[in-house]
Amino acid sequence: MGEERPGRGFVMVTGRWLRMGVERRSSRVSDLSKLELSHGDIRNLLKWIKQNLLKERPELFIQGDSVRPGILVLINDADWELMGELDYKLQDQDNVLFISTLHGG
């Protein structure tokens, strides 16, 4: 865990589904999952999430290449807009957090 190897890294993914309307999904994704990615950028992370974690109704989270509008992405507690959004290359021990602002208030 956490060895330095070029091109590989461990990423902690914490997804918190606020009011997605599908309770079952929220419990699954809020599990911490340490995953290995060989090409570590957010674009690939999303693809991985879509394939492996989103069992139903992926369109509630992903739209095309990116997340659905209204869902915020924080990388290490900072706005992903500051880090290059989809092009940000994930590094070891990075923390990626998704916050939904939909139907809320």
Next chain:
Amino acid sequence: MCQAREDYGRRGPGRRAPPPSSPRACVKCKEGSAAVVIRLGDAFCRACFREYFVHKFRAVLGKNRVIFPGEKVLLALSGGPASSAMLRQVQEGLSRETAKRLRFVPGLVYVDEGAVCGQSPAQREESLARVEAILQATGFPYHLAHLEQAFDLPGSVLRRGPRGGSKPCPSYKEAVEDFIQQQRQAAADGGGAASDGAASLPRRPAQLRTQDVPEPAGGEPAAPGARLPAAARTEELLRLFEDAETLTAKEELLQMLRTHLILHTARTQGYTKVMMGDSCTRVAIKLLTNLALGRGAFLAMDTGFMDTRHGDVAVVRPMREYMAKEIAFYNHFFGVPTVITPALRAKRREKTSIHRLMEDFLLGLQAEFPSTISTVYRTGEKLSTAPAEASSEPGAEPQRCLLCLCALDTLAEEDLALEPTLIAEEAAQRPQEPAGDGCCRSSPMPGAESRAAFLPLLCYSCRLTFKEMGRPDTLPPYVRSEAQRRSRRAEMKQQIQEFLLEDDDDEDPSES
């Protein structure tokens, strides 16, 4: 026209700039590392963001000057991010040093809507427990209500209250000066008990917790430890919602019941203002949604800072200048607790509501053109709440919609596309009419069971919503009783119309 605004300036037609590759410094203090991007490309560090956020709340209240010192204000909390952030701002504002302190007396209310949102009783209990923990931790008096209690509301909820509270005699400035004087007096006389005039704020933990907002008509005392209303009540409520044909109608119905419950809480507990946590994003979505719903005439009332339709209790929206993104970041950075409950759902996946469609539309547009929401918001800000011209009788109060309490905008009934459907429906169900003797006392009521009786009492958009709801006898009693009352009055008035003396009549009425 909108191209001329400065937001579009830097990068052409407002598209996003290509993302930067290296970490940026805060644009304000130039030192801290940026944590969040707000507006168009302004990167703030955590500390500067916090300052910006807190300052905005005080600025909105200060700019509008409608909350007077010592006034009782009810905060309507849904557990969601915006209202939770609002609660935190109120707490922050009340705890500052004397000069800059917010000066009103807050109370909290939470409406449990779990039944219609698909929560099981166990889930509802859990949400309620979490919410109550948050409310208790604030130390403010709080009230928990269940949506089922809408069936116990009195008809007076639909009537405009006397306008005592919204425009009191002293000006805002005078009121503030008076208040400060009083505080100084109290401090000089009373000596040391409460340090800085905190006497106006009940800091005792909430023994004022009440769960029986309207008196339960069922008569069953709540068992100790049981929080949820009786199952029969819940079923009644569910039946009402299931009878609504579209998700749009359900959403409107939910909002209406929630508003009435909160209003009733405010009235019975002596609050003169209610604070709602509508964010800028929510306000922009509401603006366009309400246009689509036929509420164009009432946009200013529905989305403006202050909503005075109820007369004695005014609804204010202090969060309307915060984007949903700012609120989410603030809550995350500074640990604001929220309790998320599921939203209303359609039975089948394909059916959605105008509200959801508009939300998807605006947020999708916002992703590509980041000044969309603020432009919609700013356009909406230009709408004013000047009342429409008086209808038939100059000087008289305009008639108000039964459900939304806005001035009726349906003078020309022939223009409504609803007309043909009305006739068809009346032919289909013939209400029984007992033989009356023609006296106005025993005039037969067309029956609260017939939809036609309700329609003249509703504004255009409420008619559309009403048309999609179930049979009128599933409606809560307060709506039906108030509708009957108004219909009866209208009928009586019509019957004695010919005997009424008009002020400017020169000739005697022919049948005196």
